[in-house]
Amino acid sequence: MTTPQILSIVTLIGMMALFIWGRFRYDLVAIIALLASLALGIVAPEAAFKGFSDDIVIIVGSALVISAAVQRSGVVERALRSVSRRVTSVRSQLLVLTGSVGVASALVKNIGALAMLMPAAFQMAKKNDASPSVFLMPMSFASLLGGLMTLVGTSPNIIVSRSREQMTGEPFGMFDYTPVGLGLLVIGLIYLRFAYRLIPRDRRAAPTMAEALDITGYITEVIVPEGSPAVDEEVTAFLDRHDHEVTITRMVRAGMRSVPDETTVLREGDTLILGGEPDALERVIAGDRLTLEGEHREKAQEKKDKKDRPDREVGVIEAVINVGSHLEGQTAGRLDLQARFGVNLIAISRRGERLSRRLANIDLRAGDVVVLQGALDTLPEKLRVLGCLPLAERDLRLGSNRRSLLPVAILSIAMLATALGLVPVAVAFFAAAGMMIALGALPIREAYNHIEWPILIMLGALIPVSDSLRTTGASDVIATWLASVAATLPPWGAVALILAAAMAVTPFLNNAATVLVMAPIAAQFAGDLGYRPEAFLMATAVGAGCDFLTPIGHQCNTLVLGPGGYRFGDYARLGAPLSLIVLALGTPLILFVWPVT
Numbered sequence: 001m002t003t004p005q006i007l008s009i010v011t012l013i014g015m016m017a018l019f020i021w022g023r024f025r026y027d028l029v030a031i032i033a034l035l036a037s038l039a040l041g042i043v044a045p046e047a048a049f050k051g052f053s054d055d056i057v058i059i060v061g062s063a064l065v066i067s068a069a070v071q072r073s074g075v076v077e078r079a080l081r082s083v084s085r086r087v088t089s090v091r092s093q094l095l096v097l098t099g100s101v102g103v104a105s106a107l108v109k110n111i112g113a114l115a116m117l118m119p120a121a122f123q124m125a126k127k128n129d130a131s132p133s134v135f136l137m138p139m140s141f142a143s144l145l146g147g148l149m150t151l152v153g154t155s156p157n158i159i160v161s162r163s164r165e166q167m168t169g170e171p172f173g174m175f176d177y178t179p180v181g182l183g184l185l186v187i188g189l190i191y192l193r194f195a196y197r198l199i200p201r202d203r204r205a206a207p208t209m210a211e212a213l214d215i216t217g218y219i220t221e222v223i224v225p226e227g228s229p230a231v232d233e234e235v236t237a238f239l240d241r242h243d244h245e246v247t248i249t250r251m252v253r254a255g256m257r258s259v260p261d262e263t264t265v266l267r268e269g270d271t272l273i274l275g276g277e278p279d280a281l282e283r284v285i286a287g288d289r290l291t292l293e294g295e296h297r298e299k300a301q302e303k304k305d306k307k308d309r310p311d312r313e314v315g316v317i318e319a320v321i322n323v324g325s326h327l328e329g330q331t332a333g334r335l336d337l338q339a340r341f342g343v344n345l346i347a348i349s350r351r352g353e354r355l356s357r358r359l360a361n362i363d364l365r366a367g368d369v370v371v372l373q374g375a376l377d378t379l380p381e382k383l384r385v386l387g388c389l390p391l392a393e394r395d396l397r398l399g400s401n402r403r404s405l406l407p408v409a410i411l412s413i414a415m416l417a418t419a420l421g422l423v424p425v426a427v428a429f430f431a432a433a434g435m436m437i438a439l440g441a442l443p444i445r446e447a448y449n450h451i452e453w454p455i456l457i458m459l460g461a462l463i464p465v466s467d468s469l470r471t472t473g474a475s476d477v478i479a480t481w482l483a484s485v486a487a488t489l490p491p492w493g494a495v496a497l498i499l500a501a502a503m504a505v506t507p508f509l510n511n512a513a514t515v516l517v518m519a520p521i522a523a524q525f526a527g528d529l530g531y532r533p534e535a536f537l538m539a540t541a542v543g544a545g546c547d548f549l550t551p552i553g554h555q556c557n558t559l560v561l562g563p564g565g566y567r568f569g570d571y572a573r574l575g576a577p578l579s580l581i582v583l584a585l586g587t588p589l590i591l592f593v594w595p596v597t
Helices: 003-021 026-040 055-073 075-084 090-107 110-127 133-149 155-168 178-198 209-213 235-241 278-287 295-308 337-341 379-386 405-419 425-438 444-450 453-471 474-485 491-505 511-529 534-545 555-564 568-593
Strands: 218-223 246-253 256-258 271-276 314-321 344-349 369-375 388-390
Touching (some): 026 453, 055 110, 055 155, 055 405, 055 425, 055 444, 090 133, 090 178, 110 133, 110 555, 133 178, 133 555, 155 511, 178 534, 178 568, 218 278, 235 246, 271 278, 314 379, 337 379, 379 388, 425 444, 453 511, 474 491, 491 534, 511 534
Antiparallel strands (some): 246 256, 246 271
């Protein structure tokens, strides 16, 4: 081996050691590896930053924005909830959740699909008086398997597609991964439905600050508009349809206030005082297209603000009324909050008391928790003027703009355009992300917040480092060594060797880093054995996408670590048998779809 080849391999080994050590975050490790490669001369200065202009960075970043917009719309969560009403056992609910997240992961990046459906898991766990840990780890594993089904489901598929294009001039298409990915997903769902009992039953997350505050008894005021599903529906049917997640404490019709009984029929124009948790109130309001009291004033103010500040964003914030606040002893109606302060009161919670009056007529007290709506750039200052203290931040969609179908429609168009070969994936997804922001499906502030910049930095820095294996010829040496090891193996043994190698490395590296290192080796490995490269590249993608052993190899596993209250070893308890299943059944499945000769 030449000196550059040795230095390239040593750099990668050192990088892997830093990943395993865990002292530095993965993006910083990638930066250190890039700087070391530059210092050692195995990466030329002019090639040091070419990774940041790679299509992979654009696709991954755009996919995260698209996932955030679809998640914000709530359309997947609502569709799943309608199905979950018909299933009551834990096993059946687990199958619904894992199947849904698996399919969704084929359409959006698996980390986004998992984030979309985690709220549904918490709801089901709460109804069953069970720990969310029963659902979350199986959902994470299902999202990894589901992400294998399409080009954009997970980062390794995108990188492997580029490797095939470099070798053969033709990348993998959007759905070239589907036969293998779908087969593994079905196998995985069957396993998870029965094996979830391997997760220790005592795993529960530590209470969050929002849970510690225990703010649940909000009331809000809504109007039943024309065309709402609630029109001409009895109160009992309305409550049953929403699983009694909310209550109707008062109703105002033609200026007359009353307490509706179960047989009262809701009419267009009725004003309802709804009580419940913020998420439940948001689901009911969005699902039945109800209008928040004061929403027309907020929209008028928003139009006025847009003329002066086109980039102004309207949102909501939770706050507690402090002693001596301007709100103490006053009502929102008397204060005329919208006109005087530019904020709209949309919900109130008072500990130990069930409120039933209209929002504008409630005498506010110190200690009341309120949800205020207004321009996000001025809300902190308005809270200071009003004498309110902002609470621990939590995701509230109550009072936010809801455009349920728009993100799904834009995503469908992007998927269709790439499937038909009309535009490259990077262009389609960049355009989709831009359109979602431009059309208001996702505020630009949230778009930037949802982009995982450390992942993009790691990708940009590792691309030239991993490419040094090819430029120095080190990948040829490694592939030749692997080929000599597998020289006596049948084709299935050679593919299994690559699959096992990728699966062994990915728990210690980020999955994208694994495939960046392994893909060139797998391609050269196939060439040395005289085989077609597709099966070996597919094995690399599958292995890199299937980390079921640790919480650090993939973001999905990391995402559920805290909410599930899991320990490091819990992943291997459920994941080790699944890894063996993927290795044993995935190898013949890959060879059936992608013959090596």
